[in-house]
Amino acid sequence: MTAxxxxxxxxxxxxxxxAIPLLMATLTQPILVVLVFGNILPxxxxxxxxxxxxxxxxxxxxxxxxxxxxxxxxxxxxxxxxSREVDERLLAPISVLGxxxxxxxxxxxxxxVAGLVALPAMMLLMHRVTGVEVHPRWVxxxxxxxxxxxxxxxxxxTIGSQVQPRFSGLLFxxxxxxxxxxxxxxxxxxxLSVIGPLQYVFLLNPLVFMSESMRLAVTPDVAHMxxxxxxxxxxxxxxxxxxxxxxxxxxxxxx
Numbered sequence: 001m002t003a004x005x006x007x008x009x010x011x012x013x014x015x016x017x018x019a020i021p022l023l024m025a026t027l028t029q030p031i032l033v034v035l036v037f038g039n040i041l042p043x044x045x046x047x048x049x050x051x052x053x054x055x056x057x058x059x060x061x062x063x064x065x066x067x068x069x070x071x072x073x074x075x076x077x078x079x080x081x082x083s084r085e086v087d088e089r090l091l092a093p094i095s096v097l098g099x100x101x102x103x104x105x106x107x108x109x110x111x112x113v114a115g116l117v118a119l120p121a122m123m124l125l126m127h128r129v130t131g132v133e134v135h136p137r138w139v140x141x142x143x144x145x146x147x148x149x150x151x152x153x154x155x156x157x158t159i160g161s162q163v164q165p166r167f168s169g170l171l172f173x174x175x176x177x178x179x180x181x182x183x184x185x186x187x188x189x190x191x192l193s194v195i196g197p198l199q200y201v202f203l204l205n206p207l208v209f210m211s212e213s214m215r216l217a218v219t220p221d222v223a224h225m226x227x228x229x230x231x232x233x234x235x236x237x238x239x240x241x242x243x244x245x246x247x248x249x250x251x252x253x254x255x
Contacts, residue, residue, distance in 0.1 A: 003094040004102050011106040015071075026067060026114045027121055030059040034125050051186075054222055056122050056134055057214035058185030061148065063118045065183075065207055068111030068152025069176065072103050073160035076249075096254060100157060100246040107153025112145045119218065134219060141217035144234075148210045151238040155206060157245030161252050183207025188215060190223045206241070209233035 015022065038052040094102075123134050159171060183205050184192075189212055192199040202208050212225035213234055224230075 004098055007094070007099070007102045008106055011075075011102070012109065015106075015110060022067075022110075022114075023117065026063060026118055029066075030063055030118045030122050031125060033059055034122050038126055052126060053134060053219050054188065054215075055186055056119075056126065057218040057222075058183075058187075058211050059122060060115050060119050060218060061183070061207060061210040061214045062180055062185050064111040064115040064145070064148050065152045065155075065179070065210060066176070067114035068107045068149055069156035069159070071110035072107035072153050072156035073171070076103065076157070076160040096250045097246050099253075100249045101242070103249075104150065104153045104157055104242060104245070107156055108146065108149035111149035111152045115145050115149070115214075136218045137216075137220055141214075144213045144217050147234050147238060148213055151206060151210060151234055151241065154238055154241035154245050157249060158241045161245055161248040179205055179207045184211040188212070188223045189225050203233065206233075206237040209237060 033055065034052075037047060037055055041047045042052065119136070127133055159175065163171060182202060184202065185207065189199070189202060189208055192202060209225075209230050212230045215222055215224040216227060216230065
């Protein structure tokens, strides 16, 4: 446990040194989307005014997904592509599984902080620009943010340890892009009943459960997935990706 905490402390210290660039990267997309889809397009009558409240939890889930994936994927890609800094971690008095879990924990903290920073910024901007107020359930929000942070970080470990570093740039076009489009970030999952049984195909996308979790906590008055289903899905994907990521991480790092 001492080695685990020491590695985690080091990762958090490195992240704190890059706090300003990370903050800018975290807030840029949600703020721009709120301005365009929450202010300009409703005024042009190109989207319904209700879309403003639907998109806020979705943007929060996308922010957390990107932060969690990048928080694990980018350092891991650098390690595996040449620097092999990960070898020093493997020499510490901690198992390979422990190193993998530490990376997931650090990524989850990164994702949770990103989500909790982005939400007040979007709430303030929505109120100032559009007059729309959002009233989150903070008691439900905090544990769901932690769970979604773990899911995003575990997903980052899985794809980061399975994809060759030279193909990492394709991840955003081939994997993350479609995930965001079909992840119920901009529409509630319950509304997909109009497409029939295809609605349940969307459940293969882990971002769906993150979006619905944030929708439950941030905009509880908006239609959302039943709580038992979203909890089982979020926790199930988090455990699955943690196991897959830890296994592939061990194969890539233990030569």
